[in-house]
Amino acid sequence: MKYTYSLDEVGLPMVSVVGRKSAYLGELYKMGFNVPKGFIISSRGVNDAIKDLQEEIHNILSSVNLNDTTDLEKKSDMIKSMIIKSNLPEEMEKEVQERFIELGSNYVAVRATATSPLSGASFAGEYETDLFVTKENLISSIKRVIASYFNPRAIAYRILTHNEAGMAILIQTMINPTSAGTAFSIHPLTEEPDYVFIESSFGLGESVTKGMVTPDQYIISKSTRSVVSKRISEKSIKLIYDFDERKIKSIELDKNEASAESLSYQDAIRIANMTIAIENVFKRSINIEWAIEDKKVYLLEVRGVRRLYPEF
Structure with a gap:
């Protein structure tokens, strides 16, 4: 597998690869805690998904005015629209679909997970989470979550702090709780x-x-x-x-x-x-x-x- 890891393959040393959320849950999953089954699209996979758009994204962000909320939101929307309209690498899409089938669930949760070892308000709630995602909606959901890396507040935070922490995506069996x-x-x-x-x-x-x-x-x-x-x-x-x-x-x-x-x-x-x-x-x-x-x-x-x- 080139782009993904099963939850039982990851642990604490892999924060930069699979994200903080996935790394800690993977560690506990292997210890026998009742964590829903899942897999992770690595930070490399997320980067590859938008590789062909990077130059255009850089050009858009190079002129963003953080003091102008309208400008920030406009440029955020431009980038997110580009990502959502783009195609994932064919090999990645095939791998993701295979992993989905292995989970044996009709519905999954798709969550972003920051690859920085640091935790704080900067990442809390910044990125999208999709719940009850089906096989036919999986790829569009993944692109929506990747696009949320360019939400206005996330863009502003990275520019102001020079913190370029990446993103991985955690996909797990959906729990429908009482x-x-x-x-x-x-x-x-x-x-x-x-x-x-x-x-x-x-x-x-x-x-x-x-x-x-x-x-x-x-x-x-x-x-x-x-x-x-x-x-x-x-x-x-x-x-x-x-x-x-x-x-x-x-x-x-x-x-x-x-x-x-x-x-x-x-x-x-x-x-x-x-x-x-x-x-x-x-x-x-x-x-x-x-x-x-x-x-x-x-x-x-x-x-x-x-x-x-x-x-x-």
Whole structure:
């Protein structure tokens, strides 16, 4: 395989090749953590995908005015349109389609992953993520995610900081969760290290990570592995994928469901145990994204708590 790696082929030394997100998930996948199966288009693959456009991209960016939002957005749109209209290398497209078939899933998530060892606000949410991508939409989704490397804020950040970190693309079996959210191995506000702090809501986890609901909160003691406090919120909506309309929809919840617990006691403990185990692997405080499907807890992402460990 020239352009791609299976998730079980990658690990921590490969951040510059497969991206930070993929490298850490690959490491944990090989250790037996419940990470959805997947593969990665390497940073070389992403570079090859836009190789023939590089000179034109350089010419467009050479005259960009970062003080003029309209100019920045116009040039961003020009570059993204070029990428979306272009063709991937034939060999890459064939390889990607073969990898997709190997996953044995009708739907995948397509995510950008930065190849810089640095983590910070510069990359959080800058690039696109596509969910519930089918085989027929896979190539167009990949091009859309590559194009997001040239989103206005990402362009501005790279020019201002001279940080030319590349991009790889992580493609994984899509989890369709009943509940999802985040967990911290240290309290994100008080920084107490003796507890796991979980935020949870119904449906897709974007409702939590994008602040669309006030999530349920569970605090679990690391020493006793028990829930020491919880706050159940009224979660007005949930995000679901409508398979008939083929799109993600926001569904309003009735008062009973809105006020119901999005996690059972046992699942909160399972998420806490996973969070503690990952913290022990990396020997530092971590923040994860998780999802529950068919009573299984899946690990979707892991990152360091940036304020404490900006290098992770």
